[in-house]
Structures are given as C-alpha cells and as structure tokens.
Amino acid sequence: MIRNVVIVGLGLMGGSMAKAVRAYTDCKIYGWNRTRAVAEEAIREGTLDGFAEDDVLAQTDLLVISLYPQSTIDWLAEHMSKLKPGCLIVDFVGVKQCMVDAITPLAKQYGVHYIGGHPMAGKEFSGFAYAEASLFQNASMILVQTESSPLWAVDEVEGFFDQLGFGRVVRCSAEQHDHMIAFTSQLCHVVSSAYIKSPEALKHNGYSAGSYKDLTRVAKLNEDMWTELFLLNREPLVQEIDEIIKHLTDYRDAIRDGETERLRNLLRDGRMIKESIG
Amino acid sequence: MIRNVVIVGLGLMGGSMAKAVRAYTDCKIYGWNRTRAVAEEAIREGTLDGFAEDDVLAQTDLLVISLYPQSTIDWLAEHMSKLKPGCLIVDFVGVKQCMVDAITPLAKQYGVHYIGGHPMAGKEFSGFAYAEASLFQNASMILVQTESSPLWAVDEVEGFFDQLGFGRVVRCSAEQHDHMIAFTSQLCHVVSSAYIKSPEALKHNGYSAGSYKDLTRVAKLNEDMWTELFLLNREPLVQEIDEIIKHLTDYRDAIRDGETERLRNLLRDGRMIKESIG
CATH class of the missing domain: 3.40.50.720 (NAD(P)-binding Rossmann-like Domain)
Known part of the structure; x- marks a missing residue:
C-alpha cells in the first residue's frame, strides 16, 4: 500500500x-x-x-x-x-x-x-x-x-x-526501451535540431505553415540533458540516424534523377506506414 | 473592383x-x-x-x-x-x-x-x-x-x-519562393516520410509522445501531388536534403565518437536558432 x-x-x-x-x-x-x-x-x-x-x-x-x-x-x-x-x-x-x-x-x-x-x-x-x-x-x-x-x-x-x-x-526490457526510444524520441530531437541548421531557416518568416512548425518544435531543447541522454544511448541512436540518412538519400536520388515512379513509391510507402500505425 | x-x-x-x-x-x-x-x-x-x-x-x-x-x-x-x-x-x-x-x-x-x-x-x-x-x-x-x-x-x-x-x-520572386518553400514545406514532407521508414516504426505503439507525432504527421501525404511538386523544384529541394544530411552526419559523428562538447554545441546552436527565429 x-x-x-x-x-x-x-x-x-x-x-x-x-x-x-x-x-x-x-x-x-x-x-x-x-x-x-x-x-x-x-x-x-x-x-x-x-x-x-x-x-x-x-x-x-x-x-x-x-x-x-x-x-x-x-x-x-x-x-x-x-x-x-x-x-x-x-x-x-x-x-x-x-x-x-x-x-x-x-x-x-x-x-x-x-x-x-x-x-x-x-x-x-x-x-x-x-x-x-x-x-x-x-x-x-x-x-x-x-x-x-x-x-x-x-x-x-x-x-x-x-x-x-x-x-x-x-x-x-531496458534494451527494448532504449532501442525504441532512440527512434521515437531521441531521433526526433536530432532531426529537429539538424533541420533548423539550414541557412534558409533565418529567412523563413512568412514562408512557413504547420508542417515547418511541427518539424522544428523540439529544436528548442535542453542541450545539457539531451547531450547526456544521447551519449548514454549511442549505439541505437547512431543506428537510427544512419537509417534516416539512408532513406533521405533514397528520396534525394529519386528527386535528383527525376525518377517519378520511384519517388511516388517512396512517398506512398511512407503514407501507408503512417496510415497503418497512426 | x-x-x-x-x-x-x-x-x-x-x-x-x-x-x-x-x-x-x-x-x-x-x-x-x-x-x-x-x-x-x-x-x-x-x-x-x-x-x-x-x-x-x-x-x-x-x-x-x-x-x-x-x-x-x-x-x-x-x-x-x-x-x-x-x-x-x-x-x-x-x-x-x-x-x-x-x-x-x-x-x-x-x-x-x-x-x-x-x-x-x-x-x-x-x-x-x-x-x-x-x-x-x-x-x-x-x-x-x-x-x-x-x-x-x-x-x-x-x-x-x-x-x-x-x-x-x-x-x-518566383525563384525566392521556390528556394524558401523547398526548406519550409517540401523538406518537411521528405523528412517526415523518410522518418517513418525505420523498422522501429512498426513497433512504436506505447513508446511515443508528442515529438514523434509532430515529426511524422505529414508523412500522411498525397503522393501524386507531392511527387509532381518535388520534381518541379528539383534543384532547391536536393540542395536542402543534402543540407540536412550533412547536419545529421555531424550529429551522428559526435554521438558515435562520444564527443560531449561538440554534441552540446550542435544542440545549443539549434536551440538558439529556434529561439531567435521562432
């Protein structure tokens, strides 16, 4: 009790x-x-x-x-x-x-x-x-x-x-937790922080809507806490960053090479995953 | 009138x-x-x-x-x-x-x-x-x-x-618009769609909060429309994808190599940009 x-x-x-x-x-x-x-x-x-x-x-x-x-x-x-x-x-x-x-x-x-x-x-x-x-x-x-x-x-x-x-x-288990959290939380903060590093970020006023707000919200983070957390979960987090870099590279190549069907498939797959898992 | x-x-x-x-x-x-x-x-x-x-x-x-x-x-x-x-x-x-x-x-x-x-x-x-x-x-x-x-x-x-x-x-100008929008809107959709491609995504239930919801919201996109839009803005968009890949690689390296100060600086810079531009 x-x-x-x-x-x-x-x-x-x-x-x-x-x-x-x-x-x-x-x-x-x-x-x-x-x-x-x-x-x-x-x-x-x-x-x-x-x-x-x-x-x-x-x-x-x-x-x-x-x-x-x-x-x-x-x-x-x-x-x-x-x-x-x-x-x-x-x-x-x-x-x-x-x-x-x-x-x-x-x-x-x-x-x-x-x-x-x-x-x-x-x-x-x-x-x-x-x-x-x-x-x-x-x-x-x-x-x-x-x-x-x-x-x-x-x-x-x-x-x-x-x-x-x-x-x-x-x-x-602790191991399962750390792998999931690398993806569902830590990677969000890494991506959001990296997103806002584009030189275009300084000029975005008047050119953005909800999607930009969402993608960059957690860039406003506590760097002391997150530095400690990231370094205590290095292996799973590095794995997840490598994973998104790999996928971003796929999208980049399809766009650069003007491959309509490949790009549409990449986007459709993403939409279907999002729809199926919420 | x-x-x-x-x-x-x-x-x-x-x-x-x-x-x-x-x-x-x-x-x-x-x-x-x-x-x-x-x-x-x-x-x-x-x-x-x-x-x-x-x-x-x-x-x-x-x-x-x-x-x-x-x-x-x-x-x-x-x-x-x-x-x-x-x-x-x-x-x-x-x-x-x-x-x-x-x-x-x-x-x-x-x-x-x-x-x-x-x-x-x-x-x-x-x-x-x-x-x-x-x-x-x-x-x-x-x-x-x-x-x-x-x-x-x-x-x-x-x-x-x-x-x-x-x-x-x-x-x-049209040129200015297309460069800004590559960053403030198109890149959001690319990143969100790429984010959800991790194998961990299928198991996220119960392990996610607001940051994950925000990062993946626009993965639910219309692939026909966005394929057309992306391919009509190839050069600025490829440039922005390369930009975020470059920054993600910086974060990845700092985490992989256990470089506390470098990682903290990367995160602090992101926070300060976010705070200064909203």
Whole structure:
C-alpha cells in the first residue's frame, strides 16, 4: 500500500508528478530539490506536504526520482541507505540500460525495489513553473522490471501510475526501451535540431505553415540533458540516424534523377506506414 | 473592383477559398471542378452561386485556380481565351517558377493578369469535405508578380486576400519562393516520410509522445501531388536534403565518437536558432 511518496527533482516532470499525485491520490507527498526554494514554493502552494528529510525517507513507500541521468545515480547512491527496506524506487531517466546497470546492485544491497520508468510525456519548456497535474493524461508510462524488483512490486507501481491519468502502462526490457526510444524520441530531437541548421531557416518568416512548425518544435531543447541522454544511448541512436540518412538519400536520388515512379513509391510507402500505425 | 470570383478546383484549398470568399465578402462565387458533383454539392450548400460556365468566365474579375501543377497549366491554356480581358488570375500551386514560365506568356497574349499565389495553410486531409472558411486564418499568403501583372493588379489581389483572414501577404520572386518553400514545406514532407521508414516504426505503439507525432504527421501525404511538386523544384529541394544530411552526419559523428562538447554545441546552436527565429 503506497501512502508516503517522495518526489526527487521538481522540474517539469517531477513537478508534474507531484501535482498529479496530489490531484489523484490521498498520499502524503514530500519533495527534494537541489534548489531548495523550489521545494519551498511547492510546499507553500500545497503541492507538497513537506521536505524529504531523512526521517521522511525512512517512512517512504514510493520514491520517484526525476533528475538527469548521472545526478539520479549520484543521489540514489548517497540516499538509498536511508530508505525504508522494501521501498519502491522509480526513476524517470530517458535511457534505461545504463540506469538498470548502475542502480540495481545498489537496490539489492539495501533491500529496496528499483523499477525503471519513463513517462512518454513532455513539453518544450522546463521547470516547476510549467508543471501541471494533467501532463500525463493519456500518455504512455514505460516500466522496466529489474533483478531488484519482484513482479508484485512492478504491479504495485503500475497500479499507482494507473491512477494518475496515464493512458497505458507498457512493460519492456531496458534494451527494448532504449532501442525504441532512440527512434521515437531521441531521433526526433536530432532531426529537429539538424533541420533548423539550414541557412534558409533565418529567412523563413512568412514562408512557413504547420508542417515547418511541427518539424522544428523540439529544436528548442535542453542541450545539457539531451547531450547526456544521447551519449548514454549511442549505439541505437547512431543506428537510427544512419537509417534516416539512408532513406533521405533514397528520396534525394529519386528527386535528383527525376525518377517519378520511384519517388511516388517512396512517398506512398511512407503514407501507408503512417496510415497503418497512426 | 472584384465582384465576380471563380474558383477552379474545389479540393481542400479551393473549397476553403470558396467558403472564405462566401464568409468574408459580398462577391458572387462560381466554381469549376473536374468531378462536377462536388460543385453541385457546393451550390446546394450555398457556398457557390453557380457553375463557372463560359458566360460566367466572360464576366469574371478574379479567377483562383487550385489544381495540381500540370492540370493548372492545362486548364488555363484551354479556358484563358474565354476570360474577360483584364481578369486577375491567381494559382495556388506550391512551386512558382515553372508556373510563371508557363502561364505568363499566355496571360500576356490574352490580356489577363497572372499573379502567382501560395497560401501557407493546409491539413493532412484533402477534399471539399474538409474545406473550411477558417483555413487561412492568420496564415501567410505569398504573391509573385509576373510580367503580365502590373503593380495595381498585385495590390488589388492583396487587398482581396487581406479580407479573408490571412495574417499577412508576402511578395517575392518566383525563384525566392521556390528556394524558401523547398526548406519550409517540401523538406518537411521528405523528412517526415523518410522518418517513418525505420523498422522501429512498426513497433512504436506505447513508446511515443508528442515529438514523434509532430515529426511524422505529414508523412500522411498525397503522393501524386507531392511527387509532381518535388520534381518541379528539383534543384532547391536536393540542395536542402543534402543540407540536412550533412547536419545529421555531424550529429551522428559526435554521438558515435562520444564527443560531449561538440554534441552540446550542435544542440545549443539549434536551440538558439529556434529561439531567435521562432
């Protein structure tokens, strides 16, 4: 039974999680943030019941940590010994194999249950100021079971997230997660950022519509976070970039050589894939 | 003074133009459509005052033609002699140099004024059923003056489109248009279509969020229309595809080689461009 929840890291994701837990459950919620003033503000506005001091950690049923990758590992290494044995831990880092490798041995050592997590939600803004309880509405939540987490622990975490408005909870291995996310999320940010590097970008005003807006939206990214995430998922991401370069080269050649049928087939195939998978 | 308007081609764009002219002006509106039943439906629902028969063409002040590129040229070649001398003609084809080259000599021969047009609006659906008067709200309308159109004719057309809810009217040369549009629109469709070709695409369900949705939205395109448009703008489009391939290769190399600072700089540059130009 999850009664006491701690949220570590009150940025867009952690802050939204705190607000969602407040909105949709009766749990007590405590928070930790590197810049303590943010947690103070969250207490003042009623999102948090208090700071996640050591005595709170010793009573925590579920700890959700939403920091950058290395900071997540460092924070857990420092605080895990203070957690209640049997505590459930879920991180929100966007790559999972490296997290599972780093955190699982620690969790086993301290008798807590670590489950990798990744909410498929976000915005092109960051910080607690943009956090909202509805951020996860209809989004997908990915969970990765580890050697430190028995099935009942994953079930309990799934039941908890189910209350917060997620559209579905998906379970997979860390490896499967990292390959999928290289394509569905990381590549989006690489392509969007590369797109906007054309010299024409500086002159686009008045010459663009929705498609341009969509393609370049996530170019407005946090380069510190994404640099860390990309480098922690090098192999699958390089594979996906090579894949799109290969396809772009096909389209380029068909256009350059004026091959009408080849180009139409390339575009039709793309449309049919899009129509079949949504 | 524009009183009688003819819309040729009642698809998404032409149909929306007819509805916008109905909603925001007092003009008489007549229509032509290859499948005549669509024009009949538009008359029945009150969007059109009637068919654009020959006697109507002889009284037309403004003719807006929204067909595929070659069909636009063919239709005008066949019907231009029936238009009132001094009639204003605007086409909606998404590439302009080839249209200006084909239509201007005809327009001069028949004493009508041809202005190239391109409304920066659209949807990933096509056909009159999706047409709406509000499609152009706050969109940009691009106008290309030609040797057949004196400045007053462009001014008159601009004044007309100003009434329909466009956010702005931009004037440029056909060459400038085609270079910009290769980047702001055509490349979006190429990239989106190439994106979805990864084998991972078939398994993305539950592993994607807004960025994936945005990047792949326009992969649902009309391959006949875009094949024609791409091949009419080969040189600028090939240049833009080469440009994004070059940048993607930069990102790929930085990730593959684990070059943190280089990758961070690439991403920061992209963010700063996006922030500075919107």
